[in-house]
Amino acid sequence: MATDYTHIILADDDEDDRMFFTDAFDELKMTVKVTTYNDGVYLMDYLNQEDAILPNILFLDLNMPRKSGMECLKEIKENSRFKDVVIAIYSTSASEEDIENTFIKGANIYIKKPSDFKVLKKVLSNVVTTNWQYHTNGLNKDNFLLRL
């Protein structure tokens, strides 16, 4: 089964949002491996470990204390070790400028946190499948932009 071993990490300081996120994957019955970090600093500490298992998709909340999603994005893009990680911005705000800016800085996916759990499930499932399509069908990952 293709999606069984998709490894997913979420960095978000909001407990409720982390819960919605993991619950959604649980309900989707996709046996993906989801790990969450409470902010950008924890996330980068983990990723910078030499033996860290890199995620297939990394979900970043933009507005986090200590280290924002944007700062994480910048650090990740500067390190070629992470070049295969697909980055999904997972944020409350949806100003056009914010969105374009994160894409320009190298994000692949921009998700405005939905206000409906069913929509959240759909969105996450969409992300994982699209990522899988890119992965298995030899599509150009440089052109991988998805806004949900």
Next chain:
Amino acid sequence: MKLFIKFDFNTVCNTVLKEQLDALDLKYEILNFGEVAFLEKVPDHKHDEFTKALEPYGIEIVEDHKSILVQKMKDTIIDMVYNSDTEVHVKSSVYLSEKLGHSYGYLSNLFSEVTYTSVENFIILQKIEYTKRLIINENKSLTEIAFQLNYSSVAHLSTQFKNTTGITPSAFQRIIAKRREENN
């Protein structure tokens, strides 16, 4: 004397696969439970070499009929999208079943079963991928692309692009251009 050896079957197999695949200079990814995903098309001769190389280890490639057929479908679709100008008037469903000698219903079910996505979605994905490439590399206008890919209108292509990627073609173009600017 006797030695007691403890080994992990998975690690051994993966190591062997890795060695042989590297030797053939192929782009791949080893998934657990005996699956290897290739990131690009594997030429027939390399496929044969790989089969032979694995024989001494008692490793055999399980080539089931279904996945071969799905791969053929994918190849056909990609060929159809990228050479759209030669196959203008034939519907994709008709084209597929004629080319592969199976009913479209059968092919469609099989495709969804193996790839977790529908044939239609796959076609759209490929078309949008091609559109992206044309926008970026050949600097073509959306009108030209819509015509080339047999869309009934620019709006139709725009809608499909936006539905698939969440952004408009022009935003896509702008983002990629700015990204390149930043990287330089």
Next chain:
Amino acid sequence: MIIKRIYKSSWFVKVVFVVSLFAIIFIAGLGYKHITNLSKSTEMVIHTYKVNVELEQILSYLKDSETGQRGYIITQDSLYLKPFIEGRKKVNNSFAELKYLTSDNPEQQKNLKELSSLIDKRLDNLEIASNYAANDQTDLTRFKDVFQEGKNYMGAIRNKLNYMISIENDLLKKRKEEYVSDARFTPVFLYSLILLTLVLMYAAYAKINSNLEKLKKSNQQLEIFKESTNQSEIINKHGSWRWNVEEDSFYFSDNLFRLLGEEPGSFAQTIENFMKFVHPEDVEKLSSQVDEMKENKDLPFIVYRVIHKSGDTRYLKAYGKSTVNSEGITQLLGTTTDITDEIDHYNTLEKRNQELELNNKELQAFNYVASHDLQEPLRKIQTFLSRLEDREQDNFSESGKKYVERINNAASRMRLLIDDLLQYSRTNKSDEILKNSDINKLLEDAQQDLAEVIVAKNATITTVKIPEMKVIPFQIQQLFGNLIGNSLKYSAKDRNPIIAISYDKVEASDDQQLSKALYDEYHRITISDNGIGFEQEYAEKIFTLFNRLHNKDEYSGTGIGLSICKKIVDNHSGFIFAKGEPNIGAVFSIYLPLV
């Protein structure tokens, strides 16, 4: 015209003086010559008389000699021989005198020679006759012949003398005539020359006079100008100064003293005295500037403070520029202005600006609160609600289900309001830059954003070519998006939407809607549709915030979309007008200044 010009030119006076000078020299020369001629003529007259007198004297000496001889002959007394002997001596003397007098006249010299031989012959004759008489041979025929011959010689001498006298008289007469004609012509010529000189002198005088008059007038004007400059210096709070760098001497205008809080001329005009008024903190800065000025002779604007004796601190701004005056002396001309009021004004303005900026920042902070912090709890409420509906549906009573649905509706509406309000407040001008943009592209992008609705509603949109404009691209795209979206939303149910976008250029003066326009020319983009339209009386109201013409059950919306359009157009110093007709359609006209 030419004469007038010559008269007006400044070298006219000089030329007149030179000409007059020459005329006077000429007159003097002529007068001198005339007087010289006059004395010459007198000399000539005297000369002639002298010659005549000598000639007459010769005759008389000869007669004396003759008389003496005759007496001797008659009396035989030798006493009578004395005048005869003396006569010969005297005749010789007169001859010498005559020879000298007539040395310039060859004809008279010749005559004199002939006369001399005649006289010699006569005297010889007299001697012969005397000899005859001495020997008493007077009755001899020969004596009679000699005597006769003597008489003849005497006649010839008399004739010659008369001839010579007549020559001299003729000469005299001729010279007299010459002199008279000379004397008659010279005064006329001199008189006219003097008259001409007088005329010229008068012209020069008139010219000098008129120049003087003009000078007086311009002096008066200068006086007035100086006075008005003084006034203006007082009113505008500025003073002027001159600095002769070479001599290091200063001149301060009256008001410059006043700028320092002093009476005009109350202290010696030196840089040291001036510096005494300068604020201690600014002395160094100003001094170095002054030193620099000495070298560069050009003072850039400099602002410094001075302290009046009253304790007031005033801000002065000075500017200097080096010039060379007509005498070739380099001096610095400068003005100094009291800008205390301006600085006070500026400070007040700056303070207000800061307050405004602070307010703006607070507003932006509020926006952020609205965008993020308010959205988040709302989103969670909605998400939890959706989970409730999903999982606990069966545990709710009928009314419970209804309440959840109501909560859901209210939350959705709140979300819509927050989103739209945010968009409205984000449409700010402050940090956006106007740049040349392809309007057609922005229009196309706006259509791409709406592609789904366009396809769903089967709408037809026609556009024309629109020239480049200087705009905030993102906002103009939003403007198009909102207006086209509006047309799609309020489309008539019984027909496919047709939206026509057109463009033209208009003169502000030709369009009465543009009576308040600040620019002369405008781009006009009109978007017209065949939708449900509206009553014209609402044409202005629809642009006000939260204003809706329809019940929110009929058409969703917050009444913010068109307010955003208005704000965007305002940001571009443009106008937007709406025209509607119920069930026919609506026309929105956007006017953007042509710059």
